[in-house]
Amino acid sequence: MTYIAVSAGRADTARRMTPADTGSAGESDESLMLAYARGDATAFERLYARHKGPTYRYFLRHTSDRGAADELHQDVWLKVVAARERYVAEARFTTWLYTLARHRLVDHWRARRGSRFTSLDDDGDAERPADGDAPANHADPLGLVIDAQAGHRLQRALTEVPAAQRDAFLLHVEAGLSLGEIAALAGVPAETIKSRLRYAYRRLRAALEDLQ
Amino acid sequence: MTEQRRDDRATDASVDAAWRRAAGEQPPAEVDAAILAAARAAVRRDAQERRPAPPPRRWASWQPLAAAAGVIGLSFLLVQMLPRDHLARPPANQDASRAPAAESAPAITPPAAPPEAAVTDEAAIMSGEREATAGAAPRTALEAAAKQSVAARPESPAAWASRIAALHDAGDLAAAAAELRAFRAAYPDADDYLPEAVRGWAASVGHDGTP
Numbered sequence: 001m002t003y004i005a006v007s008a009g010r011a012d013t014a015r016r017m018t019p020a021d022t023g024s025a026g027e028s029d030e031s032l033m034l035a036y037a038r039g040d041a042t043a044f045e046r047l048y049a050r051h052k053g054p055t056y057r058y059f060l061r062h063t064s065d066r067g068a069a070d071e072l073h074q075d076v077w078l079k080v081v082a083a084r085e086r087y088v089a090e091a092r093f094t095t096w097l098y099t100l101a102r103h104r105l106v107d108h109w110r111a112r113r114g115s116r117f118t119s120l121d122d123d124g125d126a127e128r129p130a131d132g133d134a135p136a137n138h139a140d141p142l143g144l145v146i147d148a149q150a151g152h153r154l155q156r157a158l159t160e161v162p163a164a165q166r167d168a169f170l171l172h173v174e175a176g177l178s179l180g181e182i183a184a185l186a187g188v189p190a191e192t193i194k195s196r197l198r199y200a201y202r203r204l205r206a207a208l209e210d211l212q
Numbered sequence: 213m214t215e216q217r218r219d220d221r222a223t224d225a226s227v228d229a230a231w232r233r234a235a236g237e238q239p240p241a242e243v244d245a246a247i248l249a250a251a252r253a254a255v256r257r258d259a260q261e262r263r264p265a266p267p268p269r270r271w272a273s274w275q276p277l278a279a280a281a282g283v284i285g286l287s288f289l290l291v292q293m294l295p296r297d298h299l300a301r302p303p304a305n306q307d308a309s310r311a312p313a314a315e316s317a318p319a320i321t322p323p324a325a326p327p328e329a330a331v332t333d334e335a336a337i338m339s340g341e342r343e344a345t346a347g348a349a350p351r352t353a354l355e356a357a358a359k360q361s362v363a364a365r366p367e368s369p370a371a372w373a374s375r376i377a378a379l380h381d382a383g384d385l386a387a388a389a390a391e392l393r394a395f396r397a398a399y400p401d402a403d404d405y406l407p408e409a410v411r412g413w414a415a416s417v418g419h420d421g422t423p
Contacts, residue, residue, distance in 0.1 A: 056239040151234020197222040
């Protein structure tokens with residue numbers, strides 16, 4: 001379970017808050033990673049449980065391929081394991097994790113030369129249709145139907161969004177990174193990320209219009 | 213106007229909420245298991261690499277001391293087991309330097325007294341041995357022998373015997389007899405060193421000072 005904290009009028013401070021951030025778990029991602037580097041395997045288990053869904057969905061939404069998502073997700077977390085002793089808590093763990101994820105995704109696309117995607121910086125690319133994943137559980141049957149429809153539409157709409165915009169959206173909504181963090185990770189100005197997010201949200205909002 | 217402002221925003225909380233409700237995919241259980249197994253294996257590997265070397269055995273720190281003590285003890289035993297003769301005899305070079313002097317010196321010349329500095333621990337050992345081997349010799353003879361031994365040291369038995377023979381041949385029988393008594397006090401087998409020519413006379417010289 002994650003929470004979104006959005007400050008009024010300032011999108012660049014929008015940030016997904018993990019239970020650790022709220023203090024309910026008592027341990028930050030960084031302290032868990034450092035504990036794991038010192039030999040605490042249970043710290044890694046807690047860290048993985050906290051982030052496995054978002055990283056998996058990041059790859060799944062980018063590739064629309066469960067097999068590829070499985071492989072990329074596993075590769076990135078094995079890199080985390082391998083890099084445990086080199087990890088320095090200078091930045092947020094999430095930023096470091098998604099830097100690894102993004103590099104792995106670019107390598108994946110480069111290896112598949114037939115793919116249309118070779119860069120996450122190209123705002124003009126579009127992706128193949130989504131395969132439509134199951135929505136989350138819902139107590140209300142009507143809400144379940146609406147959520148399922150919304151989920152399908154959002155996923156389908158996201159596949160039609162250029163890769164760079166989709167990447168900015170996923171890093172924001174799944175990884176919980178701020179505009180500044182996404183800009184630093186992508187190596188572009190914050191205004192560029194802001195523009196990419198604005199276009200991505202416009203497309204997704206349009207996909208939901210007749211459901212609201 | 214409101215719609216336009218909404219479009220200008222970079223993010224949209226309603227879209228985020230709809231996204232999170234719809235997107236709940238998780239990695240397959242086998243992928244989770246593989247990742248966690250790799251993470252635990254890495255920790256075990258680290259623990260093995262970081263495991264400190266076993267502490268040295270308690271007695272290991274005493275090994276050098278024990279070895280040194282053993283070497284010292286063995287050396288002491290070897291010194292104790294060496295034959296005493298070589299301690300009683302003066303150094304060969306001193307013998308060699310004295311022998312020509314004894315030959316060139318007149319027979320009646322008393323042995324030169326060595327400088328005080330020449331009185332060493334070795335002399336003390338020699339005098340102690342001589343006292344111990346003097347056996348039943350009279351006290352006066354022992355004292356004279358001791359004095360003579362210190363004075364004559366480090367004259368060799370052969371040189372001493374030659375000097376006694378020279379005194380005898382020169383006709384100074386009293387001096388020859390005194391030397392012979394001192395010689396006997398210093399060397400129990402003194403008569404064996406005497407030339408054949410004086411052994412008859414030496415037999416007539418008693419151990420108690422009477423000719």
